[in-house]
Amino acid sequence: MTARVREFNLFLQDYVNLNQTRIKTLQTRVSNLDDFLLEDSTLADVIEDGLVPQGSFAHKTIIRPFTGNDFDADVLLPMEEQEDWEPKKYTVELQKALEASSRYEEKTILKTRCVTVNYAGDFHIDVVPFITRADGSTYITHRTNNEFLRCDPKAFTSWIEEQARATNGHLIRVIRLVKYLRDRSSIQTPSVVLAALLAERVRSFAGVDDYTNVATTLVSLVEGLHEYIGSMTSKPWVDDRIGQNLADRLTESGFKNLQSQVKTWAGKMRTALDADAAESVEKWQSVFGDNFGAAKKESLVLAGAALETYEKRVAPGEQRLPEDFGIPIRLDPKHRIRVVGRAAATTRAGGRFRQISARGNHVRIGRKLRFTVEDCTVEKPYDVYWKVRNAGEEAANLNDFRGEIRQSGDSITETSTFAGNHWVQAWAVKDDVAVATSIQDVTIVPS
Structure with a gap:
C-alpha cells in the first residue's frame, strides 16, 4: 500500500482546492455584505442575525472552477417572520435593499430562492432568506411558487x-x-x-x-x-x-x-x-489524470519558502504531550470527548454564544470564543489539557502560531484576533495517560 501523501497534498493544492487568494477575497466580500445588511440596509430591523455560511462554503468543499464556470458562496440571511409578508416577498425585499445601496446597485439578480450578488471576476454570492417560524421550524422561501420550504442547513x-x-x-x-x-x-x-x-x-x-x-x-x-x-x-x-x-x-x-x-x-x-511505490503514481493518474504527481514549479518553491504557515503541521515552539509533559498518548476506543466551540454574536459579546459548527466553523474577527469539553465518557477523575494553535499567513507574519499546552478545566475562553485556519485541541488525561482527544477547527474570516 502506497499512500502518496505528498502527491495528494500537492495535487489538491495545485489543481483542486480554491486558492487562498480567492478564499480570502470571498470571505472579505461576505463580511462586507454582512455588515451592510445588519447595519445599513433598509432590512436591518427584520434581520435576526448575521449571514450564515451554508453548502460548500460552510463545508469548505468549494473547488477550483472547471473551464468556463465560476464559483459561488451560499449564505443564509436569518430574518424575522413578517405576518403581512407572503413567502415571495422576502427575496423581493432583499433585492430592493441591496439595490438601494451604491455598492450593490445593478449587481443583483432575483432568483427563485435567493438573491445573487455578482462580483467582478469569477464568483458570486447567493443570499438566501432564512426564516424561523412560530413553531420553531426553519424555512427558506420559493418565490415563484410563493411558498415556504422546510429545511435546516445548519443541522446539515x-x-x-x-x-x-x-x-x-x-x-x-x-x-x-x-x-x-x-x-x-x-x-x-x-x-x-x-x-x-x-x-x-x-x-x-x-x-x-x-x-x-x-x-x-x-x-x-x-x-x-x-x-x-x-x-x-x-x-x-x-x-x-x-x-x-x-x-x-x-x-x-x-x-x-x-x-x-x-x-x-x-x-x-x-x-x-x-500498487507498489514504483507503479502507484501511474495508477493514480488513471483516476485523476496526468496532473497527479506533477507538481507545479511554484508549488515546490512555496513548499520550501521561508514563510511557512504551518497548516496542521508542528510549528516552531509548539508543545507536545509526550515530549514536553511526559504524558503518553494511548487513545482508547471506549473513551471519547468532544470539544464544542461557541462564539459571541457581536464584538460586544452580547447575547448568547452560538455553536460555530452550524456556521461551518466560521467566526468574525473580534468575537469572544468559548470551548467546552462535552460528551466525555472518561470516568472521573481526569484532567483536561488544552492546546490553541494558529496558522496561516497572518500567524506567520506575526510569528504567533502559539501551540502551548496548558492544564485547565472543562472549558477555556479565547478571542478571534486575526484571520486564518486555527484549531483548538483537548486531551482527557486519566492516570497520567491521554486516553481521548478532540479537535475543534476555527476559521477566522477577515473583515
Whole structure:
C-alpha cells in the first residue's frame, strides 16, 4: 500500500482546492455584505442575525472552477417572520435593499430562492432568506411558487463537521476530490448529494487505518458508496438531517450514471492504493489524470519558502504531550470527548454564544470564543489539557502560531484576533495517560 501523501497534498493544492487568494477575497466580500445588511440596509430591523455560511462554503468543499464556470458562496440571511409578508416577498425585499445601496446597485439578480450578488471576476454570492417560524421550524422561501420550504442547513452543516472529525478532517478533502472527478465526467450529481452520500459512509467505529490519510479515506468512502448504491434499482434515500430525501434532486438516469461512475472509480482507486511505490503514481493518474504527481514549479518553491504557515503541521515552539509533559498518548476506543466551540454574536459579546459548527466553523474577527469539553465518557477523575494553535499567513507574519499546552478545566475562553485556519485541541488525561482527544477547527474570516 502506497499512500502518496505528498502527491495528494500537492495535487489538491495545485489543481483542486480554491486558492487562498480567492478564499480570502470571498470571505472579505461576505463580511462586507454582512455588515451592510445588519447595519445599513433598509432590512436591518427584520434581520435576526448575521449571514450564515451554508453548502460548500460552510463545508469548505468549494473547488477550483472547471473551464468556463465560476464559483459561488451560499449564505443564509436569518430574518424575522413578517405576518403581512407572503413567502415571495422576502427575496423581493432583499433585492430592493441591496439595490438601494451604491455598492450593490445593478449587481443583483432575483432568483427563485435567493438573491445573487455578482462580483467582478469569477464568483458570486447567493443570499438566501432564512426564516424561523412560530413553531420553531426553519424555512427558506420559493418565490415563484410563493411558498415556504422546510429545511435546516445548519443541522446539515453540523453533521458534515461531525463526520469530518471522525475522519481526521480527510472527509472534506475526499469530497473535493470526488467533485473534481464529477466535473470531468458525465455525471451531474449536485454537490450536496455527493457530500451527503460520502459523509454517510463514514464509520465512527472504523479502524484507525481507514482514515489515516487522504488516500485511505478516499478508497474507504468511495468503496463504501459503491457497496451501498451498486446493486440498487432506484434512487436511494439520502437524509438531509430533518427527514427529507436529498436524492429527489437526482433523475433516475442521473443516478444510473452515478452508479456506473462510482463502480469505475472504486476499482481504479483500490488498484492504485494497493500498487507498489514504483507503479502507484501511474495508477493514480488513471483516476485523476496526468496532473497527479506533477507538481507545479511554484508549488515546490512555496513548499520550501521561508514563510511557512504551518497548516496542521508542528510549528516552531509548539508543545507536545509526550515530549514536553511526559504524558503518553494511548487513545482508547471506549473513551471519547468532544470539544464544542461557541462564539459571541457581536464584538460586544452580547447575547448568547452560538455553536460555530452550524456556521461551518466560521467566526468574525473580534468575537469572544468559548470551548467546552462535552460528551466525555472518561470516568472521573481526569484532567483536561488544552492546546490553541494558529496558522496561516497572518500567524506567520506575526510569528504567533502559539501551540502551548496548558492544564485547565472543562472549558477555556479565547478571542478571534486575526484571520486564518486555527484549531483548538483537548486531551482527557486519566492516570497520567491521554486516553481521548478532540479537535475543534476555527476559521477566522477577515473583515
